[in-house]
Amino acid sequence: MILIFIGVIAFVLGFIISKQRQAQTEKIGKVLYLLGPAFIIIGILTSCFKIIQPGEVGVKTLFGKVDSNVLYSGLNFVNPLVDVTTFDVKTQTYTMSADHDEGQIKGDDAIRILTADGLEVVIDLSVLFNVKSSEAPRILREIGRDYLDKIVRPVARTAIRDNAVSYDAVALYSTKRDEFQNKIFNTIEKSFANRGLQLQQLLIRNISLPASVKATIESKINAEQDAQKMTFVLQKERQEAERKRVEAQGIADYQKILSTGLSEKQLQYESIQAQKAIATSPNTKVIIMGSGKNPVIIGGN
Numbered sequence: 461m462i463l464i465f466i467g468v469i470a471f472v473l474g475f476i477i478s479k480q481r482q483a484q485t486e487k488i489g490k491v492l493y494l495l496g497p498a499f500i501i502i503g504i505l506t507s508c509f510k511i512i513q514p515g516e517v518g519v520k521t522l523f524g525k526v527d528s529n530v531l532y533s534g535l536n537f538v539n540p541l542v543d544v545t546t547f548d549v550k551t552q553t554y555t556m557s558a559d560h561d562e563g564q565i566k567g568d569d570a571i572r573i574l575t576a577d578g579l580e581v582v583i584d585l586s587v588l589f590n591v592k593s594s595e596a597p598r599i600l601r602e603i604g605r606d607y608l609d610k611i612v613r614p615v616a617r618t619a620i621r622d623n624a625v626s627y628d629a630v631a632l633y634s635t636k637r638d639e640f641q642n643k644i645f646n647t648i649e650k651s652f653a654n655r656g657l658q659l660q661q662l663l664i665r666n667i668s669l670p671a672s673v674k675a676t677i678e679s680k681i682n683a684e685q686d687a688q689k690m691t692f693v694l695q696k697e698r699q700e701a702e703r704k705r706v707e708a709q710g711i712a713d714y715q716k717i718l719s720t721g722l723s724e725k726q727l728q729y730e731s732i733q734a735q736k737a738i739a740t741s742p743n744t745k746v747i748i749m750g751s752g753k754n755p756v757i758i759g760g761n
Contacts, residue, residue: 507540515550517593519600526601530593545605547596551660554612557584558668570668573621577628582668587616587648588661595656603655611655619647629673637664 510531512518518531520542531544538544555562558570562584571583589612591599603610623643627636641664649659 508537510536510538510544512536512546515548516546517549517591517596518544518546519597520544521600526597528597530596532593545600547591547599547605549591549593549596551588551590553586553588554608554616555584555586555665556613556617557586557665558582559584571617571620573624575624575627575629575632579629579670579673581624581629581632582666583620583664584666584668585616585620586663586665587612587659588663589652589657589659592656592658599656607655607657611652611657615648615651619644619651623647629669630676633667633669633673637667640664 510518512531512533514533516533518536520527520529520531520538521544522539522542527542531538556565556569556571558568560567571585573581573583575581591607599607623640624632627640632640641662644664645659645662648662652659
């Protein structure tokens with residue numbers, strides 16, 4: 461558009477100056493008269509083609525009216541009179557953190573909320589989202605390009621505060637953290653969808669509690685761990701006691717079997733077999749002592 465405007469001015473000036481009959485001005489007028497159309501042609505050619513980069517879409521505006529047709533990445537032929545506004549449709553991350561070096565706003569930008577038990581909790585949050593390509597014209601028409609400050613930031617902070625009042629501080633820090641995050645996700649997702657944005661992921665990066673509450677939670681966790689450890693020890697001792705009981709019962713049963721099941725003749729038979737094994741050994745000297753049913757045998761070299 462600038463080249464076209466310059467070309468028109470040059471053409472008009474050249475035409476006016478060329479009408480003068482002075483040699484020097486007439487020469488300048490002819491040059492401008494020739495350059496004017498050249499600038500107009502170049503301006504039209506450059507204005508008719510618009511390159512949209514990968515991960516972006518273009519929205520056309522003609523005299524303040526937004527065209528609903530979207531220009532996608534690549535080379536596009538457009539009306540030279542339109543203005544093209546590009547939107548980033550790749551994944552974007554908006555972070556609100558207490559760390560001064562993180563997030564879009566420098567300094568402490570964490571979200572401070574009041575829980576159901578009246579305690580102040582500080583939350584660091586990251587919102588991953590993208591602009592819907594087909595909704596870019598509506599965003600430009602209804603919101604503008606500053607959707608981060610108008611939509612993403614206020615919607616995320618409001619959703620967290622509205623949902624936090626249903627939980628106490630300890631629950632947010634431990635057992636209810638995932639449930640809390642899912643509720644926030646659903647709230648923000650609906651609000652974003654109504655405004656042409658798509659929520660991809662919500663990350664609660666940190667939940668900071670008052671020091672006194674944090675100490676109480678850590679003490680409770682340690683007590684629960686000690687209780688679990690004691691339960692394990694007691695269970696192990698019960699298993700060991702059961703093992704000893706079974707072992708003792710087995711020994712008692714064995715002794716009972718021996719005392720009631722072995723006869724005198726069986727004991728004599730076993731003794732004869734043992735003596736026979738000793739007598740047949742090549743390295744054994746056999747001495748029989750006594751004359752009872754079970755003589756004593758002394759062996760050795």
